[in-house]
Amino acid sequence: MSGVPGHDGWELVVGLEVHCELKTATKLFCGCPNSFGDEPNTNVCPVCLGLPGSLPVLNQRAVELAMAIGTALHCDIRPSTFHRKNYFYPDMPKDYQISQYDEPINADGWLELPDGARVGIVRAHLEEDTGKTTHAGASGRIHGADYSLVDYNRSGVPLVEIVSAPDLRSPAQARSYAAELRAILVATGASDGKMEEGSMRVDANVSVRRAGSSELGTRCEIKNLNSLRSLAHAVEHEAQRQVEVLESGGVVRQETRHWDEDRGATVTLRSKEEAEDYRYFLEPDLVPVVPDDGWRSAVAEALPPMPAARRRKLGALFGDEPVEPGGARSDQVATVVDLGLDELVEAAVAEGVPAALALARTANEAATDADAARRLPLVSYVALLRMEATGELTATQVKTVLADLLRDGGGDPAELARERGFEALSSEAVAAMVADAIAAHPDEWGRYRSGEDKLTGFFTGAVMKASRGQADGKAVAAELARRRAEP
DSSP states (O other): OOEETTEEEEEEEEEEEEEEEOOOSBOSSSSSBOOTTOOTTOSOOTTTTTOTTOOOOOOHHHHHHHHHHHHHTTOEEOOBOOEEEEOOOTTOTTSEEEEOOSSOSEEEEEEEOTTSOEEEEEEEEEEEOOOEEEEESSSSSSTTOSEEEEEOSSTTOEEEEEEEOSOBOSHHHHHHHHHHHHHHHHHHTSOOOOGGGTSEEEEEEEEEEETTOOSOOOOEEEEEEOSHHHHHHHHHHHHHHHHHHHHTTOOOOOEEEEEETTTTEEEEEEEOOOGGGGOOEEOTTOOOBOOOHHHHHHHHHTOOOOHHHHHHHHHHTTTTSOOOTTSHHHHHHHHHHHTTOHHHHHHHHHTTOOHHHHHHHHHHTGGGGHHHHHHSOHHHHHHHHHHHHTTSSOHHHHHHHHHHHHHHTOOOHHHHHHHTTOOOOOHHHHHHHHHHHHHHOHHHHHHHHTTOTTHHHHHHHHHHHHTTTOSOHHHHHHHHHHHHHOO
16 A cells, blocks of 8 residues: 555655664674673774774674675675765764765665565665663653763674665555564674564655655655664654645745654655765775685575575465465564574475465564574474364364473473363263264254354353364364264
C-alpha cells in the first residue's frame, strides 16, 4: 500500500540512511578498542581525539567488512577515497569527520524484501563514528538541558552508511527494509545490528506527492530512529504532517527533524544541510583504497547464505506448493529464517516429516525459545516431529514434549512422552469417544450433518476433553467425516 494513511490521493516516498557500526576489534583509524559500554573516555588516543600531529591508519578488517556488506547487497565494489566532512559539534573532536564522498567503496546495489520487492541501494560507504553527547535534563535534548557530557569512546568507531533509493512506499515497507537489512548485516558478521545499543541507527527521508505524480516532493529527514517500531510510527506521522501542511496551502520546508517518542510526533531540529555546507575535500593523510579481484573474491566466498536465499531454500521444500508472498506460510518461513532455525526444518523434512508440519512446529513452538531451539540436538527434534507425523503423539502432546526438550536442552522424546503418560489412542478408542460425543449432543450432530461445518471444532473439543488431550485431532476429524457420510 503506497498511500498516506488517512489521506486519499497522496503517495508516500521514503528513502532510508542506515548507519551500522562494524564488529572490529579496534577503531577505524587507530588501535583503540571498539567496545560498547566501557567507562566514558577510556578508549581514546591522540588519533581519535584529533590532537595535532596525529595521523590516521586505515583498519584493513573494516574495509573487508564493508566489502562484505556491499557484496551481500549486490553492489559494485569500487576503488574509493576518503574525504573530510567539515562541521562543528562537541561530539566531533577534530571538527571534521573522515568519510567517503563522491567515490564510495560500494554503489549501485539492491536488497530483496521478504515479499519479493527490490529496493535500490545507492551507496554503502565507510566513515568514522562520532562521540556521544548526553544532555542532562528532563527532555534529554540540548534545549533546556542543565549541562551536557561528551563521551569520545565511540569517536572513530568504523561505520558503514547504507543509503537506499527512494523506493519505499509505506511505513510497513520501511520497517520491513530495515529489518531485512539488519538480518543481512548480522548474517555477514559485519555488525551485531543492536539498535538499542546504537550499533544500527536509521535516518528516514520522507516526502509526499500527489498520487500519479512522478515529481518528488520536498523531503524531511528524521534522525536517529533506534527501533523498528519508532521508524514505522515516525514515517507515518511525518507523511501525515506533510500532507496536512500542503492541503492547508502551506509549503513543506526541507529540514532535519527529531522523533519525539513521548509525543508521538516529529519536531524541527534544524534546516537541512546540503553537501556544499560540509566543504568536503580529499583527506590528505589517506591513500585511495583499491580492492583487487582476488580480495573481492575472497570476501565473497567467505559469506554465508543471506536471508533471501535461505527463505528460497525453505520454500523449495514445498515442491509444487509454492510459498506465496504475504501468506501465512511465507510469514512462517520469514520467522524461521529471522531466528536462525532453518536447520531444524530442513533436518526434519530430510527424515520424512511433512514440510508443512516441520515449518509450523518450528515457527510457532520452537520459536518461543529460539536460543534453546538452536542448541537442541537435531536428532531429538526430528524424532519428536516424526512421532507426530506417524500419529504416535497428538499435536498437543508434541507441543508439551517439545517444551520439555527446550527446557532440558534435549533428551529422548519417546521417553519423555512415556513419563507424561502420553500414548496414542487406538482407532477403536477414538471411534468410541466420537460416538459418545454424538450421543451426548444429538441436536448439534443433526446440524453438523446438515452442513454446519463449524461444529467440527465443537465435537473435536468434546473428544479432546474426554481423552485428556490424548486423541489425535486428525483422527477425530476423519471419524466425524466418516460418520457424517453414512446414510
